[in-house]
Amino acid sequence: MLHANKYDVLSETISEAKKEKINIVWFKRDLRLQDHLPLKNAEESNLRYLCIYIIDPVIMKHPDNSLRHQRFIYHSILDMNKKLDKYDKEVLIFQKETHTVFNYLSKKFSINTIFSYQESGTKLSWDIDKKVTKYCKAKDVNWIQYQRDGIIRGIRNRENWDKNWYINMSEPIIKNTFIKHKKLNFKNPFAIENSLLIDLASYPKDFQPAGEDYANKYLNSFTESRGKNYSKFISKPMESRKSCGRISVYLAWGNISIKQAYQHIKNHSNYAQHKRSFNGILIRLKWHCHFIQKFEVECEYEYRCVNAGYEEVKYTDNSQYIEDWKKGNTGLPLVDASMRCLKQTGWLNFRMRAMLVSVLCHHFDSNWKHGANHLANLFLDYEPGIHYTQFQMQAGTTGINTVRIYNPVKQSKNHDPDGIFIRKWIPELLEVPNNFIHEPWKMTAIDMTILNLELDYVKPKIDIIEAAKAARIKAWGHRKDSIVKREKKRIVKLHTRNNLAKRN
Ligand SMILES: Cc1cc2nc3c(=O)[nH]c(=O)nc-3n(C[C@H](O)[C@H](O)[C@H](O)COP(=O)(O)OP(=O)(O)OC[C@H]3O[C@@H](n4cnc5c(N)ncnc54)[C@H](O)[C@@H]3O)c2cc1C
CATH class of the missing domain: 3.40.50.620 (HUPs)
Structure with missing residues (x-):
């Protein structure tokens, strides 16, 4: 009918x-x-x-x-x-x-x-x-x-x-009006x-709420109070959830314009008092557009390496490792906590996003193409122009940026020293004491008996130090490839002011 x-x-x-x-x-x-x-x-x-x-x-x-x-x-x-x-x-x-x-x-x-x-x-x-x-x-x-x-x-x-x-x-x-017509x-x-309407109507409570009013609420609370700790906590997986702008989702879907966000922060009465933090977020608004501009010029980055010379690289692409990574089941606590948190809430800070990519592409030696859409699906703030270019920067396939290989244990010790974020997202580790929370696999049977613990958490399948060593040699070694070098020149000319290359 x-x-x-x-x-x-x-x-x-x-x-x-x-x-x-x-x-x-x-x-x-x-x-x-x-x-x-x-x-x-x-x-x-x-x-x-x-x-x-x-x-x-x-x-x-x-x-x-x-x-x-x-x-x-x-x-x-x-x-x-x-x-x-x-x-x-x-x-x-x-x-x-x-x-x-x-x-x-x-x-x-x-x-x-x-x-x-x-x-x-x-x-x-x-x-x-x-x-x-x-x-x-x-x-x-x-x-x-x-x-x-x-x-x-x-x-x-x-x-x-x-x-x-x-x-x-x-x-x-x-200032838009709607009275004329x-x-x-x-x-x-x-x-x-x-069938779709039913799915769309329910909105998970752990996601940032949608709409212009909420965009402005987040922006206001940033400039009024949250933003004072922006620079201090930007890399902390737990604290950054409060101190970061948290406006990415509103910018990605256009609930506010970049210009509205920029002027609000720049002209705010707290600007002078929190100049370092406020300038920190203002420059990132420019990065936002800088990355989208790259994609505007070359949207092929969704499918191919920014630097075409990296298409030749062969990876192990261990399907079990990739599955473990997607499920938050690698045995590396900060990695798994980040993935599980992202699944539930749709947001992670920059460093945890970068670390996830680093572990997949460097430690697990996987092609970035096996993970990019998985994270795109999970990021509520998914913006293709930022996503594919950032993903590839962390995967080391641009050929113009420093290759950063994040040690997930070091990140954990530095940015979640008491394991608060880890325990929130990995209930299996709730009872694990601080001295083992970053490397629970180091607990011996005797340790567990003393602590009266039965650990129901996987052990990592790789040695992170050895894996990072191999990845570093591979990533930097390929930089000498003639196509990579030729592509590098092209990319710098097309996408950067010459001195921009180092920074981004
Ligand atoms: C692998 C990877 C994928 C990413 N994918 C996305 C994505 O799909 N959408 C997205 O908006 N951001 C993405 N980012 C960038 C960054 O992680 C997020 O913009 C930031 O975490 C959003 O939180 P916030 O709004 O609190 O940011 P704030 O630190 O408060 O920054 C304010 C705004 O500046 C912009 N911004 C901040 N950092 C960056 C950056 N490094 N590059 C470009 N723009 C930035 C964002 O629009 C952000 O909302 C990605 C980063 C990585 C490493």
């Missing part, structure tokens, strides 16, 4: 003369109602407009995608719709292939302009955009894509990039299917 109704709606085409001329605001990774240029320009036009978000099944099936991302998106839109309801407006969600949605909308309306932000996404998102461009040409629709967060389309080098970024950050914040009455034949 449901299908028959849908078919009726789809087949009903309005004659050209009767179609209302409208605009469309197409939301992508910009799920907010303020500081939103496409919305502003749609509102200022004399035509009424539809606000749309498309859950494209092709994107849903892509291996980087996970339900937790969709949940965050859905709840961000619910939050937008709660606010828009006051103005009798809403963001319509379509669950259908993007080109089908636009073709259908063209049957109902005469579309004048689609307003959206540029998306610096995966190859798949580019392919979808290309189809929309074709559709726009065929239907004589104007598609205006605005620059997002200072990321520039079509550049060949980084000349003036930093300067332009700062100019972009100092632009006034857009009346709602368009439209029945959505591609509304979210019930």
Whole structure:
């Protein structure tokens, strides 16, 4: 019955003369109602407009995608719709292939302009955009894509990039309004299917809540109090959960713009008092865009090594090690605690993310391609432009950065000395005393008898010192490869100001 109704709606085409001329605001990774240029320009036009978000099944099936991302998106839109309801407006969600949605909308309306932000996404998102461009040409629709967060389309080098970024950050914040136009009455034949809706409706309590209000709450609590310890605790797996900005998820899905975050922190009355910490987070906002800019220019990094010379490298790729890593069952307490924590909460600090990659790619000698999508799925703040480039930096396949091999025991002793984070996420180790918490495999049978302990936790399958030694030789050795050297020159020219290479 449901299908028959849908078919009726789809087949009903309005004659050209009767179609209302409208605009469309197409939301992508910009799920907010303020500081939103496409919305502003749609509102200022004399035509009424539809606000749309498309859950494209092709994107849903892509291996980087996970339900937790969709949940965050859905709840961000619910939050937008709660606010828009006051103005009798809403963001319509379509669950259908993007080109089908636009073709259908063209049957109902005469579309004048689609307003959206540029998306610096995966190859798949580019392919979808290309189809929309074709559709726009065929239907004589104007598609205006605005620059997002200072990321520039079509550049060949980084000349003036930093300067332009700062100019972009100092632009006034857009104050969007929604009073000019009346709602368009439209029945959505591609509304979210019930089975997905049920999944999306529930939202795990351990995930950061979605929406503009929460984004601002996190930002405010950072500048008001949490941020004073930003630099001190940035690498601590436990303390950083409070002292870090925790705005990545809001930036990744666009609940706030980079400019809003930048100006809020820079202009805050506590800036002078906590200059070191606040400057620390401000520079990272630029890194955020710097990495996405790389991906904007070369989105192939999702599939291939940043430095093509590393495609030749052979790895052991032990499937059991990779499985253990994914499950948080390696026997290395800080590694397992990090993976389990990430699974439950969707967030980890930078150092723990880097350590996870380091263990997979260096100690376990695995190709980065076996782990990148696993973490992409788990990060609630998954942003392809940062993710694949950062993942590869830690995996040592860029050829331009220092190869960092994080010793997971040393990290544990330095950053979780009392094992608080470890015990929170590995209940098997709850009773293990501090002197063994970082290396429980060192406990002898006598130790366990004395401590009255029965340990139900795996032993690591590798010797971390030997594995790191071998990895170091391998990683640095390959730097001498002629393709790696040639690629290095190309990458530095394309993606860095010459002195930027060392820092990033
Ligand atoms: C393997 C790996 C994968 C990563 N994947 C992602 C990802 O998918 N999405 C994502 O937002 N970050 C990613 N990061 C970067 C970083 O770990 C997170 O941005 C940070 O932990 C988010 O927490 P926060 O908002 O509290 O950051 P803060 O330290 O408070 O920083 C503020 C903002 O600056 C940006 N930022 C911070 N550190 C970096 C960095 N090293 N590189 C680029 N931007 C940065 C983020 O937008 C962040 O929200 C990844 C890092 C690694 C090592």
